[in-house]
Amino acid sequence: MAGLAKAALAGDVRAAAQLMRDLDDRQPGALQELRELYPATGRAYVLGVTGNPGTGKSTVVDWLIERYRRQGQRVGVVAIDPTSPFSGGAILGDRIRMQRHSTDDGVFIRSLATRGHLGGLSRSTHDVVTVLDAMGNDVVIIETVGVGQDEVEVVAAAHTSIVITVPGLGDEVQAIKAGILEIADILVVNKAERDGADRTVRDLQGMLELRPREAPTVEVLRTVATRGEGIDELCAAIERHHAGVGAAQAAARRRQRAFAEVRDALRERLLEAAAAAAGPGGLEAIAAEVAARRTDPYSAAERLLAALRGTDPPRGAGGC
Amino acid sequence: MPERKIRILIAKPGLDGHDRGVKIVARALADAGHEVVYTGLHQTPDMIASAAVQESVDAVGLSILSGAHLTLFPAIIEALRSRGAGDVPVFGGGIIPDEDMEALRAAGVAAVFKPGTTTTDIIKWVEANVRPR
Numbered sequence: 001m002a003g004l005a006k007a008a009l010a011g012d013v014r015a016a017a018q019l020m021r022d023l024d025d026r027q028p029g030a031l032q033e034l035r036e037l038y039p040a041t042g043r044a045y046v047l048g049v050t051g052n053p054g055t056g057k058s059t060v061v062d063w064l065i066e067r068y069r070r071q072g073q074r075v076g077v078v079a080i081d082p083t084s085p086f087s088g089g090a091i092l093g094d095r096i097r098m099q100r101h102s103t104d105d106g107v108f109i110r111s112l113a114t115r116g117h118l119g120g121l122s123r124s125t126h127d128v129v130t131v132l133d134a135m136g137n138d139v140v141i142i143e144t145v146g147v148g149q150d151e152v153e154v155v156a157a158a159h160t161s162i163v164i165t166v167p168g169l170g171d172e173v174q175a176i177k178a179g180i181l182e183i184a185d186i187l188v189v190n191k192a193e194r195d196g197a198d199r200t201v202r203d204l205q206g207m208l209e210l211r212p213r214e215a216p217t218v219e220v221l222r223t224v225a226t227r228g229e230g231i232d233e234l235c236a237a238i239e240r241h242h243a244g245v246g247a248a249q250a251a252a253r254r255r256q257r258a259f260a261e262v263r264d265a266l267r268e269r270l271l272e273a274a275a276a277a278a279g280p281g282g283l284e285a286i287a288a289e290v291a292a293r294r295t296d297p298y299s300a301a302e303r304l305l306a307a308l309r310g311t312d313p314p315r316g317a318g319g320c
Numbered sequence: 321m322p323e324r325k326i327r328i329l330i331a332k333p334g335l336d337g338h339d340r341g342v343k344i345v346a347r348a349l350a351d352a353g354h355e356v357v358y359t360g361l362h363q364t365p366d367m368i369a370s371a372a373v374q375e376s377v378d379a380v381g382l383s384i385l386s387g388a389h390l391t392l393f394p395a396i397i398e399a400l401r402s403r404g405a406g407d408v409p410v411f412g413g414g415i416i417p418d419e420d421m422e423a424l425r426a427a428g429v430a431a432v433f434k435p436g437t438t439t440t441d442i443i444k445w446v447e448a449n450v451r452p453r
Binding site (some may be wrong): 014017018020021027083084087088089090091092093095096099102103108109110111113114161215 | 323325327346347348349350352353354355356357358359360363364366367370371374375376403404405443452453
């Protein structure tokens with residue numbers, strides 16, 4: 001559909017929503033619309049919120065929306081839930097915790113399903129953030145799917161990443177193992193009224209002390225999001241992180257974000273091109289050959305790359 | 321490779337708090353491979369319409385067990401219209417007497433599922449009548 005980008009820029013909410021849909025469904029023409037929006041973006045402050053399932057991410061996001069709205073800032077939210085690998089369907093339920101903002105015209109909430117994408121985001125997350133940014137939202141909050149140890153992609157998408165945990169999820173070793181803790185700019189222990197909250201905070205702080213001396217400061221905060229407790233402190237910590245990120249670091253993050261966008265776009269295009277170059281039967285036919293052990297995955301990939309280049313695959317290892 | 325999914329908003333308007341049935345329907349639609357945006361209990365017509373627009377859904381499914389269906393269905397269809405989304409089909413289910421069916425159809429409700437409807441019937445109807453926008 002033509003003209004969605006222009007309409008979205010002019011404040012047409014339906015057009016913006018339809019464009020998000022077209023991007024998520026990879027409809028022809030959607031990327032051209034996105035290109036038109038891109039120059040109008042880069043102004044929103046992007047917050048990432050991640051953590052295990054059931055730690056209260058949506059409830060914390062609900063409060064962050066409330067605080068930003070109080071300051072008169074416009075807020076966009078991308079809330080991601082998993083697609084079932086078995087049925088291909090999804091239940092997107094993050095809006096339930098954010099209901100009180102649903103008729104506020106200064107808040108736009110969009111639910112996305114991962115649709116097979118790993119890493120905590122969905123394939124179209126970057127694109128939907130771009131649309132929310134272009135719509136003039138001052139803040140965009142990305143709530144990742146709650147898988148636990150792997151949703152590290154959000155770092156590249158956000159200016160500030162908040163990792164939420166709760167008491168009693170496991171001991172110190174568990175905390176170290178979870179790679180998500182390395183991505184946190186701010187750590188939040190939610191449901192802090194529960195037993196073991198002090199221990200969890202101590203464990204996290206202990207872990208942070210093991211990092212190299214020059215590692216950036218990571219604050220550990222407590223919240224009871226269902227009662228709105230600790231939210232002011234969280235907002236202050238976000239501000240401090242925002243202010244503390246030097247120009248050089250901010251530029252590095254911008255490049256990191258751009259890199260992730262380029263990589264995702266390239267990956268998708270390459271896969272499409274390879275599927276087109278694979279000949280009759282497409283990638284499925286080649287996968288069947290691998291499954292039958294007639295070839296191996298690496299040789300199959302080499303063959304596809306060669307088909308893309310229009311050359312024969314390399315013979316032998318080359319060199320000595 | 322465009323991969324289109326049907327996206328459906330499932331909501332419970334009004335004051336009744338019985339969400340067991342609506343959750344079963346939401347689950348069944350997801351298990352059938354569709355994307356379901358579930359917004360939970362106690363939704364006002366305007367909340368439902370706003371969510372339907374922001375989520376660009378292909379249909380809105382409602383569960384009404386309170387007896388207020390003759391008020392709520394038309395109010396939600398009107399709320400969708402006033403947000404420029406009058407083309408989004410609305411269907412629903414609940415405890416709805418036969419004599420009210422005609423009035424609901426006249427108000428623009430695309431389908432009404434009565435108690436005893438199987439989830440298979442609902443999925444069949446959705447797949448026959450709802451297209452990705």
